[in-house]
Amino acid sequence: MPLKEVEAKRDLFVAHGFDPIEVVLWPHERRNYLQFGGHASARRHIRTMVECHGGVEQAEQQLMTQFTRWWETHQNQLATLPETKAFQRVRSDLLSSFQVTLAGEEGKPAMLNPFQVSGVIASWWDDNKNNLKTLAANGWQELLNGWIQNATSEDFDGSTTGGIDRDRLLHALAPEGMATLQKLQERRAELEAELAELEGDGSEEGEEAEEHDPSEVARIAAEVKRVRKQLTEDKKQHKTTLEQALSSLQATADGMTNEQRQELALNFMRENLETALNRAVTAHRNQIVSVLEGWHDKYHVSLSELERERDAAAQQLDGFLRELGYVGA
Missing domain, CATH: 1.10.287 (Helix Hairpins)
Known part of the structure; x- marks a missing residue:
């Protein structure tokens, strides 16, 4: 396959710490061309090769480390909501700081673009909006009581509690x-x-x-x-x-204790946001897999192999025609 086609997707690979050359794609005898080599010769191995690649794992871990540091720095704004009642200010601060923290390094392709980062935190806030309003108005005990009442009711609905469902409460x-x-x-x-x-x-x-x-x-x-x-x-x-x-x-x-209720609730909210972030990261990794699998479908059989198969088929057909008498000896 043409090297220029790989270079056109360079930003996608770099953003996730993955270099397909030498891992999935090997040099070809023709200059500026590559071929699928090693385990990547079989399409079924491509996903595993991407997911287990050291650079991919490191890039994802780095992003999650940034998220952890952000949460540890800003969770106190949620913890003090019952006292500050600063619902709108907390929303503004969390959304803006999350976008800055996960924006990536300047001059380097980012795993998640600004719209994806904004979508993750905005969706999380929207899902937890009712929880946070309850927290600001009534405190940790009433927040937890509301989750329990919802979980034990006959018309239980986890969508109204920001994904704090029955199983999570039972586990905790x-x-x-x-x-x-x-x-x-x-x-x-x-x-x-x-x-x-x-x-x-x-x-x-x-x-x-x-x-x-x-x-x-x-x-x-x-x-x-x-x-x-x-x-x-x-x-x-x-x-x-x-x-x-x-x-x-x-x-x-x-x-x-109130401290225990606070810790439990904040852990639930953190897990929700981390899950949403992981979904976005997985989607980006799946893009890489999809591109490579598409190239494999398109290029894994070389032109020379196709020509050999064509010539072999032509010889076989010629033999059949001779046996049937359609071609003279």
Whole structure:
């Protein structure tokens, strides 16, 4: 493939710490041309080669380090909202400082452009706007109480709490109950897979079914009955455990100090913003993979190989025609 086509995408690669030359693309015998080499000769390896590249990992870690430092510097503005009530000023300061911090080095291609950086922080603020208004007006206890009330209600809706959903509250405030729920879910998946296999064995028709030993058929039927019974019991246990865990949330929250409630809430908000930032980083990395895979589809078979295949096909066709008498000896 032409070297100039790679150079046209230089900024995309540099921004993510990736150099495709020597890693995915190797020099070609023709000057100013490259070819897919090594593991990249197989398209399925390209994504792994990008994701595991040391420069890519370093660039992503550097961006997350910048984010961590920004959060540690500015989270106090959120922590003091119940006292300052400075909702609009905090919004302005967080949005502007986030954009400056993650803008990248001057003169170097940035992994995320200014519009993407602005989108990440603006979307996060919008998602958490109701949380922050509650915090400014009523403090940490009422904020946490609101999340718990939403999580334990029949019409639970995580979109109204900035993504602070039931599972996250259970993990934080009822970890033992959540661990039990996860084990029950894993066992349910195993039992459902076992049941599907057993019912598949017992569903054969015609001659194959007639060949089954009656004792084997009876054994399978007994196993199916046992698995279904266990599934029913596990579903009941899951429901009971979930109800108990949810009912314990408020008591746990009431027993926390205000500092503990603050730490929990800020951790949730930080995780939300970090997740959004990671999505943007992943999207940029996927752009690199998509470009390389597109080039692989277009160029991985060289012109000389295509010409050899063409000549071989032409010789084979000529042989067929001679056998059929369409071409003279």
